[in-house]
Amino acid sequence: MGSIHHLIGDLPHRSLHDLSRRYGPVMLLKFGQVPFIIVSSPEAAKDIMKTHDSIFAMRPQSEIMKIITKRGQGLVFAPYDDQWRQLRKICIRELLCAKRVQSFCAIREEEAARLVKSISSDQAHLVNLSKKLADYATDAAIRIITGTRFENQE
Incomplete structure (x- = not known):
């Protein structure tokens, strides 16, 4: 069940607000087996997205997604690392350049x-x-x- 019982009712946004007042602007809640990081203040969101962005840059990989994406070898599901940065450069240079877009x-x-x-x-x-x-x-x-x-x- 995890933390989902905290949100039962007609106004889950108010329950989240109450939780943030009690535990602070950054919380870890589990809905079933899935963990969610809840950020409830603009300051905390800015800190996370600007200062710690590389930590959150990767998408979670389930076993089925590892099979479908061949362990994240493509650009969309690749882990944020040197290979991903190289793939991104190639895409921007070759696929998204002005001449190609114009074509x-x-x-x-x-x-x-x-x-x-x-x-x-x-x-x-x-x-x-x-x-x-x-x-x-x-x-x-x-x-x-x-x-x-x-x-x-x-």
């Missing part, structure tokens, strides 16, 4: 036109703009990565 301008414009057409053609119904924008971002990314258009089947 995909036509794809972004085509997908934006499809988005506008999709929204404007659905005048009789409410439009879930969040979903439309997420679909736009996904479609553009897939076209940039694979060179082909993915037709959403929904």
